[in-house]
Amino acid sequence: MLLEVENLAVKYGNIQALHGISFHVREGEIVTLIGANGAGKTTTLYSIARLAPPEAPRVAGGDIRLRGHSLLATPPDQVVSRLGMALVPEGRRIFGKLTVEENLKLATYARGKDADLAHDFRRVFDLFPRLAERRAQRSESLSGGEQQMLAVGRALMTGCRFLLLDEPSMGLAPVLKFELFRTLKRLNEEGLTLLLVEQNASLALHLAHRGYVLDTGRIVASGTGAELLGNPEVKKAYLGG
Amino acid sequence: MLASLLQNLINALQWGSFYALIALGYTMVYGVLTLINFAHGDVFMVGAYIAFFVASFLLAAVGLPGWAALVLAIPLTMLLTSLVGVSLERIAYRPLRRKGVDRLYVVITALMCGLILEHANLATFGASRKAFPTLLDEQVYTVAGVSVTNLKLAVIATALLVFLVLQRIVTKTRIGMAMRAIACDRFAVPLMGISVDTVIVATFALGSGLAGLAGLLFAMSYPILEPYMGALIGWKAFIAAVVGGIGDIRGAFLGGFLLGAVEIMVVAFFPSTFRDLIAFSVLMLILVWKPTGLFGVARTTKI
Ligand SMILES: Nc1ncnc2c1ncn2[C@@H]1O[C@H](COP(=O)(O)OP(=O)(O)OP(=O)(O)O)[C@@H](O)[C@H]1O
Numbered sequence: 001m002l003l004e005v006e007n008l009a010v011k012y013g014n015i016q017a018l019h020g021i022s023f024h025v026r027e028g029e030i031v032t033l034i035g036a037n038g039a040g041k042t043t044t045l046y047s048i049a050r051l052a053p054p055e056a057p058r059v060a061g062g063d064i065r066l067r068g069h070s071l072l073a074t075p076p077d078q079v080v081s082r083l084g085m086a087l088v089p090e091g092r093r094i095f096g097k098l099t100v101e102e103n104l105k106l107a108t109y110a111r112g113k114d115a116d117l118a119h120d121f122r123r124v125f126d127l128f129p130r131l132a133e134r135r136a137q138r139s140e141s142l143s144g145g146e147q148q149m150l151a152v153g154r155a156l157m158t159g160c161r162f163l164l165l166d167e168p169s170m171g172l173a174p175v176l177k178f179e180l181f182r183t184l185k186r187l188n189e190e191g192l193t194l195l196l197v198e199q200n201a202s203l204a205l206h207l208a209h210r211g212y213v214l215d216t217g218r219i220v221a222s223g224t225g226a227e228l229l230g231n232p233e234v235k236k237a238y239l240g241g
Numbered sequence: 242m243l244a245s246l247l248q249n250l251i252n253a254l255q256w257g258s259f260y261a262l263i264a265l266g267y268t269m270v271y272g273v274l275t276l277i278n279f280a281h282g283d284v285f286m287v288g289a290y291i292a293f294f295v296a297s298f299l300l301a302a303v304g305l306p307g308w309a310a311l312v313l314a315i316p317l318t319m320l321l322t323s324l325v326g327v328s329l330e331r332i333a334y335r336p337l338r339r340k341g342v343d344r345l346y347v348v349i350t351a352l353m354c355g356l357i358l359e360h361a362n363l364a365t366f367g368a369s370r371k372a373f374p375t376l377l378d379e380q381v382y383t384v385a386g387v388s389v390t391n392l393k394l395a396v397i398a399t400a401l402l403v404f405l406v407l408q409r410i411v412t413k414t415r416i417g418m419a420m421r422a423i424a425c426d427r428f429a430v431p432l433m434g435i436s437v438d439t440v441i442v443a444t445f446a447l448g449s450g451l452a453g454l455a456g457l458l459f460a461m462s463y464p465i466l467e468p469y470m471g472a473l474i475g476w477k478a479f480i481a482a483v484v485g486g487i488g489d490i491r492g493a494f495l496g497g498f499l500l501g502a503v504e505i506m507v508v509a510f511f512p513s514t515f516r517d518l519i520a521f522s523v524l525m526l527i528l529v530w531k532p533t534g535l536f537g538v539a540r541t542t543k544i
């Protein structure tokens with residue numbers, strides 16, 4: 001098993017955001033986590049990656065294991081550098097004062113000497129030719145969509161084999177949104193495992209092998225993409241009828 | 242007239258070099274942690290004492306000639322002083338950071354660390370001053386009525402060299418990029434597989450190492466050491482960093498040289514007791530006019 005989340009309970013101060021959720025991701029899968037605003041999707045990804053903003057979510061119970069290693073006992077930078085997991089965080093969180101190229105380079109910081117960086121740069125620039133055009137530009141000057149591409153490209157440059165994405169299509173024009181999803185599919189076919197959080201449930205469920213539905217901190221449904229697309233409750237709540 | 246102007250300019254550059262080398266430590270730590278490390282002036286003082294012991298040891302115990310002792314004293318002083326800075330980070334600042342306390346407490350802790358360094362020195366070596374040994378035979382070059390010593394030239398050249406090297410480190414190397422990334426969004430840095438603590442340690446090591454270098458050069462130029470020698474010069478370097486735009490390396494140099502220039506010019510025209518009064522007033526006016534400093538951009542605290 002690649003990722004196992006077991007009875008994960010998470011709190012912000014006294015507010016319980018996750019009430020003991022369990023799910024898993026197998027090697028090579030695309031798994032999606034869908035749910036309304038405030039359901040706890042970002043909290044779940046933050047807890048896995050332990051991105052620590054000032055009011056950090058505190059894991060109050062349960063365990064998260066990646067390839068058998070408990071992530072709660074591993075420093076977050078080593079989860080990336082040793083265990084090959086990367087996150088495209090909500091709100092992009094690119095380094096605005098650094099150029100596009102520096103953002104991408106920074107992500108290769110912790111990679112081994114034998115990593116084929118030239119190949120990975122080419123791959124990112126093939127996926128997002130816009131980034132190649134803007135490589136010497138400060139990334140804060142990119143448009144929102146371009147920044148989103150950079151956030152994805154940057155995560156790929158870590159050399160990850162497992163990628164978590166938190167609403168990667170946010171702010172992208174419809175054309176680009178479909179393009180991004182095609183790209184994700186292609187990356188998956190090349191061997192990258194994906195855990196995708198999306199507002200656009202229909203798009204996500206069409207792409208994913210399996211999905212989980214999160215509602216106010218609890219998993220309320222799960223199944224293959226097709227099953228969830230056909231589930232009347234899911235249809236009603238998340239697919240607009 | 243021109244000769245005296247040039248003479249003053251050289252003195253201004255020498256003092257500006259000291260301020261700039263110390264200001265760098267303030268500005269780099271601030272850039273990475275938004276922490277004003279008020280112990281830094283005393284790290285400079287400790288650097289001067291380390292230089293004293295290293296130099297005395299190399300001259301007396303090892304019996305090296307002055308130039309050889311100097312060549313060895315530079316890296317040794319920098320290394321040992323950087324260990325002092327890194328220790329402060331490990332013992333005091335990191336535990337507080339882990340607890341997520343308000344920045345105010347970290348700043349107060351920094352002030353206390355500075356006082357502890359001063360008084361540890363006082364307790365260990367007493368109030369008597371130490372005379373720094375001569376490492377470099379002084380030579381005075383006089384060109385068209387302007388005289389300059391080899392030591393002054395070395396101080397100025399060192400500061401310029403440090404500026405070039407540091408500029409390169411910050412823009413070109415991975416650790417430099419990581420320092421700038423932390424200044425943008427510290428919490429996203431681990432997502433790149435980079436340990437924030439490692440970058441913070443590197444920042445303290447670099448800043449304190451440069452304070453050690455400044456301590457050595459200062460002790461060679463003004464060879465009387467006492468425990469409080471870092472206090473006023475530390476405050477001045479800090480103000481220079483703020484006036485230049487704290488968080489920006491160019492700002493530390495600009496602010497440092499500006500302060501050096503103002504001070505020397507004041508002394509040229511007023512009684513020397515006016516020096517600090519007028520210098521600080523000028524800097525205050527600059528800050529009122531441009532609160533973010535000359536190189537500073539308003540920092541939005543969005544997390
Ligand atoms: N820093 C915080 N402090 C307190 N409560 C928080 C904090 N962040 C999130 N929460 C709460 O935790 C719950 C889950 O939030 P989360 O951001 O995980 O939702 P989400 O599913 O990602 O929503 P969205 O689709 O809007 O991004 C919400 O009720 C939210 O109010």
Ligand SMILES: [Mg+2]
Pocket residue numbers: 041042043090166
């Ligand atoms: Mg969210």
